Structure formats: C-alpha cells, structure tokens
Amino acid sequence: MKEGWLQRLQNEVAQAWAVAVKDVKVYYLRPGMIMFGFLMPFFMFFSFSVRREMAAAQGVARLLALTVFFTAAAAGPFIIPLERRLGTYDRLLAAPMSLLTLLLGKAAVGAFFAIGVSAVALIVGVVAFGAPIAHPGLLTAGLLVGSFSFSALGLIFGSIPTRNPGDVQMPSTLLRWGLLFISGVFIPLEEMAPAARAVAYLSPLTYAQDLMNHAVLGAGLLTPWLDLLVLLGSGLLFLLPAVLMHRRSRRLGY
C-alpha cells in the first residue's frame, strides 16, 4: 500500500484542514479564547486610542493590525495545553501525519479566528465610520499572511511542555505586549527617534501595521512587498522553535 508523494501531500493537507476546522468548532466559544483572543485587541485599541484625534481610516488600520496580532497569537497558547490536559492531543500526535502538518493545522486555527475578528472590525469601520480602503487586494493578502505569522508566534508558546494553559498565558501575554509597545502601532514609525525605530523593526507587528497603512490609507513607510515578506518569513521561522519544543515534550512525556 505504497502511496505517492502527491497523494501523501493531499492527505496531509486534508488532515491539517480537519484539525483546523475541528478546533474552530470546539474552541471558539471558550471563555479563554473569547477573553484573550476576541476582546483583548479591542481593549488595547480603545485604551490607547480614545484620547487621540484620529481619522476613521487610521483607526481601522490600527485596529486591523491589533486584531490580527492578538487574536491569531491567542489560539496556540490556549488550545494546545488544553488539548494536552484533556488527552486529545495524543490522538493528534499518534495520527499518521507529520508534526509540521499538525502545526500548520494549529496555525490555521488562529488565522481563522483572526480573519473572522478582523472582518468584523473591518465591516464596522467601513460601514459605520465610512473608512475608505485604498487597496483591498493588499488588505486581503496582509490579513492572511499577518494572521498566519502571528498564529505561528502563538504556537511557540503553545508548544511549551505543560498541561496547563495558565502556565503559558503569562509569558505569551508578556511577549505580545512587549512586541506591541516597541512596534509602530501606537506611535507612527516616522515620528520615532532613530533608536526607537531601529527597535521597532524587531517587532513583526511593525510590518503588519505598515502593511495595513498601505492597504487602508494607501501610504506607509516601508514597501508593502517587504512587509509581506518579513511577515511570511517570521511566520515560517516561528515554526522552528515550536517543532523543537514538541520534540522536548515527547522526551519529557507531556
């Protein structure tokens, strides 16, 4: 019963897809997901944006960057430890699929959530506040690539060997806030001092914000291609520590 590589690839894609769809069904209504995934970006947005005068389009660009970032990165650290605790993760690990397939499936979950939440944010922004969208195609690409990238970031924390989502929430929240505050979300890049800007380039969120600026406002500081490339590259890079930590879990017995 030898199968060709094409057949195998087809199977792995189907498996990753099944994992993602299952997770969306199982976890979208969980309080942890609602709290850290769906409400957090809006809290962040309102607590840092109320005092500033801002055009609707600017607000939409910022909100989209935040939803993509927070929602996507919230899924992994919540779902994987929970599945480990319930023992359902063993089912996935024992199944005939590669670890990468499993991780891509899990990355897709965060991405689905993020795309859903940012779609809501987008519709509200466009319909209620009349925000114009400069490049819808770029916006779509940005949302897709950005949510994949940040979902993969979440996987790093989800891969920490533990059965308790609480253990992971703390470090993952700290890192997300750190990446948020050094990024160009709340202070535009062009207004930053050179040193601060250099630091901002370390945060992938900076590129997501710049990309959203291009897509919604039609102008940004970097080129949109570079933004997309950096996001895609960092997403792939984030998979590496996730794989290594899964190996570690397999040694430790989680």
Place this chain on the structure above:
Amino acid sequence: MDNAIEVSGLTKYYGDLLAVDHISFEVRRGEIFGFLGPNGAGKTTTQRMLTTLLEPTEGRIIIHGHDLARDPYPVKRQMGLVPEESNVYTELTAWENLMFTAILYRVPRSERAARARELLETFGLWEKRDVKVENFSKGMRRRLSIAMAIIHKPTLLFLDEPTPGLDAQSARVIRDLIRRLNAEGTTIFLTTHQIEEANLLCDRVAIIDHGRIAAIDTPERLKAAFRRVQSVEVALEPDGQAHGPALEALPGVTTTVKMGDKWRLYTEDPSALLPRVVRYAEEHGLRVVSLNTLGPSLEDVFLEITGQQVGVVRHETEAGGGKQRGRGMRRRQ
C-alpha cells in the same frame, strides 16, 4: 515474520526517575497480549513509547518490521490507540468525533459514513450520534473512544486499562468487543492492573512492576503463582506476637505477615483456612475482630514470581489498599 511487536532493552527515565528498566518482549501477530502490573509499574509509559507518543531513553521498538524510531509513518497507520482517559472531544457529537478521526486516519471518504454507522450501532451509540459527548456517561465515552481507535481498521490495537470505573455490564461489552476484534485478526496489546481481566482475555501475559518484567507466560501457567499468594487477614483480641508461630502452624498457611493489628496468612486455599482460623480463636478464647479473604495482589504475584519474599516490599502503590505493610514476616521452611 510472526511478531507484531519486538521490544529490546526499552528504557525510560523521567529525569532521574527510572520508569521503565530495560524491558524486552515480543508480541505475536494475532494474539491478545496482556501487560499486567500495579499502579506506577510503568505500563502507560511503555504503551506511550510503543505508540510514538513518548521518546524512549534507550532501546529499540520494532513494529511490523519497522523500526519505530526511524520509520514511524507506515506503522502509525496500522495502529489504534485507546488511552487511559477517554480522549474524546466533548464539544463535538459522537458522529463528528468519528468523522474527524476518520479523516485523521485517512479512511477513504466513501467509506467514512458507513464505517461510523457500523461502529455506532455495534457500540449502542447510534441513537446518540448527534448528542454532544459532554452529555455522555463514562461508559459511553469509553465506547466512543474505542470506536474512534478502530475506525481505520488497525491491525494492532493498544488499550490502556479499558474497563476500570465501568459497571460490570459495560466492562463485559468492552471485553466481548476486544475478543471479537481479535477473532477478526487484530493484534491486541492490553494494559491492565486486573488479574481477572488478564485471565479472561489474554493469550499471554507479561507481569511488570517497578519498570521490570518478572514473567511472560500464559495466564494458565501464571495462575499457580496467583494462587500461592491469596491470603486470609485476621485481627484478634487480645493481639500479641505470640499468635505468629501458632497461626503459621495452621495447615495450609505458607507465610504469615503482621500488618498493624492484623495478621495476613498467605495460602493457596483461603476458604479452607477460614474455619481453622476461627477454631484457633475459639480454642484460645480470642475475639475475632475482623476476618477477610484477599485475592492475589499484583505486587505479591510479582514478588512470588521473582522469588522474593512476599509481604516485605513497600505496598503504598497497591491497588485499593494504600496500607503500609509491616515487616514482621516469616516464611515457613
């Protein structure tokens, strides 16, 4: 090649804790192989290594001729796994759980629905197929988790303690099912701490304790060892060390162990010993505070088989007991 599983020198350390200690065994194709041991013996650890969930510290596992460390993929497709805890998705219905597993295990699309229906009917869950699993009883969850483990028709099925916590009826349904799967050609690796269950189901049994295998044999041949470590436990008033030699002198007693205020008398035939103990008490004007017969405990079986002295090893892991055994042990020469 006749072996489904070949294990050599398999070892697992959790940090400094040696959970599985250089064990070697074979499981033949088509047999029900029992993996019998008390709590903490290393059963789950071994099973998790055999199913790729845990990386061994040392040793080799060959399943259907494939080295698991190098070539797990073809093996994974042929394995089914029923873990200790029923790991079903409680937010999904029974049907959704089965469909999800069918995709994971690559059951062809055209066969999925038919397989799921057949299994749900066999397991008496068909009426409940659209009910979320969170509303299922423990027994129903266990049945569903077994159904999920066999939806891809594995040739090798691992079950980790499938029946504890279930009522007699549910346990029997599951045992019948294991027999049926085996009759249809599935090799079964059954982990359990119930001697009776191993007796009922297995072709061969490995007895494991403290990470080591003491014996691998047919239940019939192990039964002699089981029989030798049955016991009668008695508490007498007034109590005293003097009872020791007298009780041990009763016909049929092989060993006496003082355990707190009780005496445990090991014997092959507890029912014959009971009246003798009562008579002893009557003749000496003693009150019998309590009197019990005990089946063989796995720890004792393990000690008996390894030729160690029954009753001298710590027993805090003993199922249902938790009592510390005394060391006032004597063995009749």
